[in-house]
Amino acid sequence: MSGVHRLRTPLAWALLLVTxxxxxxxxxxxxxxxxxxxxxxxxxxxxxxSLVVNHLMLVGVASLCAIVVGMGAAILVTRQxxxxxxPLVGQLxxxxxxxxxxxxxxxxxxxxxxxxxxxxxxxVLYGLLPIVRNTLxxxxxxxxxxxxxxxxxxMSGRQILWQVELPLARPVILAxxxxxxxxxxxxxAIGSTxxxxxxxxxxxxxxxxxxxxxxxxxxxxIALLALCVDSLFERLQxx
Amino acid sequence: xxxxxxxxxxxxxxxxxTKRFGDATAVDAITLAIPRGELCVLVGxxxxxxxxxxxxxxxxxxHSAGQxxxxxxxxxxxxxxxLRRRIGYAIQSTGLFPHWTVARNIGLVPRLLxxxxxxxxxxxxxxxxLLGLDEGEFAGKYPHQLSGGQAxxxxxxxxxxxxxxxxxxxxxxxxxxxxxxxxxxxxxxRLQARLHKTIVFVTHDMDEALKMADRIVVMDEGRIxxxxxxAELLRAPANxxxxxxxxxxxxxxxxxxxxxxxxxxxxxxxxxxxxxxLEALSVAADDSLRQALSLMLWHGVDSLLVNDxxxxxxGSLLLQDAVIQRNTTP
Numbered sequence: 001m002s003g004v005h006r007l008r009t010p011l012a013w014a015l016l017l018v019t020x021x022x023x024x025x026x027x028x029x030x031x032x033x034x035x036x037x038x039x040x041x042x043x044x045x046x047x048x049x050s051l052v053v054n055h056l057m058l059v060g061v062a063s064l065c066a067i068v069v070g071m072g073a074a075i076l077v078t079r080q081x082x083x084x085x086x087p088l089v090g091q092l093x094x095x096x097x098x099x100x101x102x103x104x105x106x107x108x109x110x111x112x113x114x115x116x117x118x119x120x121x122x123x124v125l126y127g128l129l130p131i132v133r134n135t136l137x138x139x140x141x142x143x144x145x146x147x148x149x150x151x152x153x154x155m156s157g158r159q160i161l162w163q164v165e166l167p168l169a170r171p172v173i174l175a176x177x178x179x180x181x182x183x184x185x186x187x188x189a190i191g192s193t194x195x196x197x198x199x200x201x202x203x204x205x206x207x208x209x210x211x212x213x214x215x216x217x218x219x220x221x222i223a224l225l226a227l228c229v230d231s232l233f234e235r236l237q238x239x
Numbered sequence: 240x241x242x243x244x245x246x247x248x249x250x251x252x253x254x255x256x257t258k259r260f261g262d263a264t265a266v267d268a269i270t271l272a273i274p275r276g277e278l279c280v281l282v283g284x285x286x287x288x289x290x291x292x293x294x295x296x297x298x299x300x301x302h303s304a305g306q307x308x309x310x311x312x313x314x315x316x317x318x319x320x321x322l323r324r325r326i327g328y329a330i331q332s333t334g335l336f337p338h339w340t341v342a343r344n345i346g347l348v349p350r351l352l353x354x355x356x357x358x359x360x361x362x363x364x365x366x367x368x369l370l371g372l373d374e375g376e377f378a379g380k381y382p383h384q385l386s387g388g389q390a391x392x393x394x395x396x397x398x399x400x401x402x403x404x405x406x407x408x409x410x411x412x413x414x415x416x417x418x419x420x421x422x423x424x425x426x427x428x429r430l431q432a433r434l435h436k437t438i439v440f441v442t443h444d445m446d447e448a449l450k451m452a453d454r455i456v457v458m459d460e461g462r463i464x465x466x467x468x469x470a471e472l473l474r475a476p477a478n479x480x481x482x483x484x485x486x487x488x489x490x491x492x493x494x495x496x497x498x499x500x501x502x503x504x505x506x507x508x509x510x511x512x513x514x515x516x517l518e519a520l521s522v523a524a525d526d527s528l529r530q531a532l533s534l535m536l537w538h539g540v541d542s543l544l545v546n547d548x549x550x551x552x553x554g555s556l557l558l559q560d561a562v563i564q565r566n567t568t569p
Binding site for chain 1: 337362
């Protein structure tokens, strides 16, 4: 009961998302007010449901990779023997973030072709920085006295990692993952420019055809998806 | 202060131990033998190498040269995690895990040693009682809910959890207010009288060293300058540095703080015995000479009555006896 209670906000956003996703055609009247000159008012090349699912899959796969790689790298360089690589990893993650995703896509297409794969690569690169940075900050921010006594009591490196470092860094790491995932939900839309099926499809189609209604439909669903996932993380962090 | 037993076997041996950090020598060829059951205090100014010495004993810092032996075995030959689980460790910042309850913190080393859960629970209750912490109130609390003194008690309990023979304490009471510090010092001495652990205790506070130590080891610039009992140091400081640590002109009072009134009082004749002492102008036989002198100064008197623990009058202390030791011991 209390679990449902705590999930009230994310559930509300999810409900709104699903409702809009399924009942978009019923809103034709509303969109006519916005774009009275267009003949088609509802994006129809794909169902919104399948676009939402595909969009989520892309972001999910990319985020999972970013979490594994990002946390892994941050954990490795905070070990005694990995410290030499700490500056390097920090810089690489920053570069990933400063590189515009569009540029990554443009560079990835000749190598990886069109579709989902280059999109995922771009999203992983783009999502790494918040995860790496927050994992580093979270682990390095632990009270040195706690680390010293953990070693002094005879805990092994692995025990210290799992029982002390990760639990204590958890809120900060989660905040990094939250930022990364939320940003990537918005960023994934540009995958549509190279043939990945995402909620960017209606937006691109809208831009190409001068159809504001299409753009709005894609943007609305992306925003709701981001809000839904973001509030889910918020609950997770409070736990 | 516990009596020193010269015949006790040596448990910790440092043999020409040196620690270099790059070009700097933090600890310079020190040799030290600590007998079982001794409370040995390393004292010195910051940067003198006392903490480094302590941390070399449980291999938190590896020594660069020389040998450290525990029970005759070189510590380099023992797996470092197993070594540390055998040695209690308490530090100034307590290092309690903030995400664990008091009970879980205390049970850390027994858990690492894979004791059965029931035995760990029993040991945690025992230690909470030993450190004067009510189990119902404290077992489920988190470190941030504790006062400084309570947290340090939990830190000591955690260090004692697996009943180690050796306890290393790095300025454990350094961050506490004077009153709490004093009560924890008394507590540790009381515990030590019962448990007879071998304790290596680091502090920069000479008063703490004088109060706690069976033996004081004074360190300066990575070397041992002098070692001996509190009385030995006060009687004959090896050099000006030790003398200044001992408080220079306050030395007389520090020495008085180590002397019990009973050693200087004149006992009552049997005929005088049995009366009740006047409240204000009396001291207990177990009080320090320093306290007695303070009372005399405050009240402007040159003699005090002396009570025993039950409040019975047992003797009198004259200023002249307090100041100059008579040859005839009472």
